[in-house]
Amino acid sequence: MTNIIEVDNVSKQFNNREILKDVSFIIKEGSINGLLGPNGAGKTTVIRLLNGVIDATTGQMKVMNFDPKQQGDEIRKRAGIVTESASLYHDMSAWDNLAFFSKLYGKYYSNRINYLLQQFDMLPYKDQVVGSFSTGMKKRISLAKALLHNPRLLFLDEPTNGLDPEGINEVIHYLYKVNQEEGVTILICSHVLHQLESICDSYLFLNEGRIVEKGAKQELEDKYLKEISLLVETGLNPVNSQSYKGYPYNRKGSNQLEFLLASKDAITPLLTNILSETWVHSCEITNRSLEALYFNIRGERGDE
Numbered sequence: 001m002t003n004i005i006e007v008d009n010v011s012k013q014f015n016n017r018e019i020l021k022d023v024s025f026i027i028k029e030g031s032i033n034g035l036l037g038p039n040g041a042g043k044t045t046v047i048r049l050l051n052g053v054i055d056a057t058t059g060q061m062k063v064m065n066f067d068p069k070q071q072g073d074e075i076r077k078r079a080g081i082v083t084e085s086a087s088l089y090h091d092m093s094a095w096d097n098l099a100f101f102s103k104l105y106g107k108y109y110s111n112r113i114n115y116l117l118q119q120f121d122m123l124p125y126k127d128q129v130v131g132s133f134s135t136g137m138k139k140r141i142s143l144a145k146a147l148l149h150n151p152r153l154l155f156l157d158e159p160t161n162g163l164d165p166e167g168i169n170e171v172i173h174y175l176y177k178v179n180q181e182e183g184v185t186i187l188i189c190s191h192v193l194h195q196l197e198s199i200c201d202s203y204l205f206l207n208e209g210r211i212v213e214k215g216a217k218q219e220l221e222d223k224y225l226k227e228i229s230l231l232v233e234t235g236l237n238p239v240n241s242q243s244y245k246g247y248p249y250n251r252k253g254s255n256q257l258e259f260l261l262a263s264k265d266a267i268t269p270l271l272t273n274i275l276s277e278t279w280v281h282s283c284e285i286t287n288r289s290l291e292a293l294y295f296n297i298r299g300e301r302g303d304e
């Protein structure tokens with residue numbers, strides 16, 4: 001896979017305040033990437049730099065082999081962006097909005113509009129005014145708008161803000177579909193980590209303007225998950241209140257025990273032991289989520 005984005009030692013100052021410091025990362029073509037960090041970390045600033053909307057104070061960037069400083073227009077021709085505000089005309093229909101923006105981009109193809117409306121399950125609503133849509137439906141039209149010109153790269157700034165859990169799942173599903181069917185590389189900024197877990201190939205963690213960690217989930221798990229918390233719903237009632245056959249545990253409820261294990265390899269022998277004595281209805285690793293990893297990363301670096 002080739003690098004579609006290369007960022008090398010980029011810093012950005014606003015009014016002598018350093019907002020981004022020595023930021024370096026690469027993004028592979030065709031991948032889905034999460035740029036994660038708390039409010040004010042600098043995520044939107046990274047996207048604005050990559051699109052050539054603002055210039056880096058120092059450092060080098062290449063986006064689709066173009067330099068955002070000199071060739072922002074070339075990048076914007078080949079990239080789509082979905083920001084928090086939908087930027088749609090509420091008194092115009094879904095179809096008219098998409099037709100208007102595609103003419104504005106100089107790329108009006110009714111087939112493309114039709115295809116995108118179909119992809120996002122919005123074809124039945126094409127003649128309804130956008131103002132009558134739910135937040136989730138507006139988000140789908142914003143996605144279609146960002147993809148009108150067949151971009152190679154899609155930037156999304158907090159795409160799930162304001163959506164209910166069902167709406168969030170929908171957006172995640174449609175983003176995955178776009179990536180799979182059109183091969184679009186995706187960079188998603190978010191401060192809500194668990195929503196991205198099912199689709200991201202790779203993560204960048206930004207905190208106070210610095211990349212504090214990056215990598216694929218497996219790499220991050222290998223690095224940070226030193227202990228497994230296993231929540232077991234079971235009828236087991238160990239005599240010892242702190243450990244069962246050498247496995248330390250905490251009681252979480254009348255039928256719930258949380259075991260602390262050195263690695264996943266300990267799960268099978270533990271469950272075999274329990275099952276030889278009593279029932280087990282469920283078991284779940286509770287500290288392998290992205291959220292848990294994120295707090296491990298922040299905690300380990302003393303950022304909390």
Ligand SMILES: Nc1ncnc2c1ncn2[C@@H]1O[C@H](COP(=O)(O)OP(=O)(O)OP(=O)(O)O)[C@@H](O)[C@H]1O
Nearest residue numbers: 014015019037038039040041042043044045046191
């Ligand atoms: N044009 C600007 N002039 C001065 N300061 C700015 C400008 N743009 C951003 N900042 C500051 O840069 C910091 C990072 O902002 P940015 O919007 O990139 O963060 P973010 O991670 O996207 O946050 P959020 O999750 O709240 O959107 C903030 O402290 C913000 O006030």
